[in-house]
Amino acid sequence: MHIASVVDQPREGDFHYRQRIPVKGWVHAGYRHDQIRRISVHAPNGEIGWTSQLYPRADVALAHHLAPEVRTGFRLVATYQPAGPPPPVLGIEIRVEFADGTTTPLAGIHLQLLRDDHTGAPYGNLCNPKHVAVLHREHLYSTGNPSETASPECVDLIADYLPPGTSLLDVGCGIGAYCEPLRAKGFSWIGCETSLDCAHQLALKSRPHRVVKTGSWPWSRYRLPAADREFDAAIAIEVLEHVPEPDAFLAEMSRVTRRHAVFSVPNLETLPYLASRLVAPWHLLEGDHRNFFTRFSLRPLLERHFRKVEVLDYGPLPLASVDGLPLPNHLFAVCEV
16 A cells, blocks of 8 residues: 655654644555544653644645545644653654554654743643643733842943942842842842832841731831931832832832932833733733833823833843844933932
C-alpha cells in the first residue's frame, strides 16, 4: 500500500515551546484512506497529541487528481510533558493510524525546545499543561509580589529632580526596592508600608521604615505615620493606581512633605497603540488596580493638591507601536507643594 504524505509543520530543527508544538500536513492512504482513524504524534515518553479530524485541501486534491471533497489535511497542537527537565532536542514521530489498529510512520522530526517555557513568568499558570481546572477572573486578574528591584530609569529621574541630601518618605515602599539605589544617590530614605508582611521583610533587610497602624486599605482611614512637613519629599512608586480614594491619599502625601512629591504609575496611553496587535501590558491586569492614568488625567488630579505639577513618561515597553515608535510603560510626575 502506498501512502503519500507531507508534514508542513514542524520542520527539522525548528524551535518550539514544549507545551505548544503545532503539527500540520496532509496524508492520502490510497484504497485504505477511508479507514484512517487518526493522526498521532509520539515522543520518547509516549503520545503527545492526536487528531481524528481531517479536512479537504484543494492544493493536495489538485496535485494528486483527487476529488475536491477528499479529506487529506490534518492539524493539531501537541504538548510534551517530560517527567523531569525537558531535553534541548526532542525527537517526535508522526503516525497515521487505521481502524484495524495498524499504524504507519509518516515522518520523524527533531525539534529544539526553548529553555524558557514561561511557566515561571507572571501568569505562567496559564501555559502550564498541569493546570487543567477551569480558570476564573481571580486567576487572571491577580496580584503579584512586591517588586524586588528598582527601575534604574525611575531612580535617575528622582535624582534629576530632587536635590542631593533630600529626606524621602517612600510611601507604599513594598519591601524597599528603592532604598539602596536612592541612598547611593545621596538621599535619606525611610519606607512606609501598610502590609505587615512587607514590614517584616523590611526589618529583615535592615531597611528603616514605618508601619501604618491600620495595616489595611483604604489609605483615607488613617494618617501617614509622619508629622506635618516632616520630610523634604514624599514618593509613591506604582502606588497611586492601587488606592481607593486618591484625593485622600494625595492630601496625606502633601501634608508630610515640605517641598516635593514624586509619583510613578502605569501608563494607560499605551493601550490604543497596541490595540491592533491585541496586546495589553501584563501589569495592567493586576487585580487591585483601582485607578488608571494617562498624562491628561493624572495632571488635574495632582493639581488639586500641589502647586506645581510636571508629568513625564519613561520605561519603554519591549514592544513598539505598529509604526515602530517606542511606547513608555510608566508615567512620572514631580510636584511642588
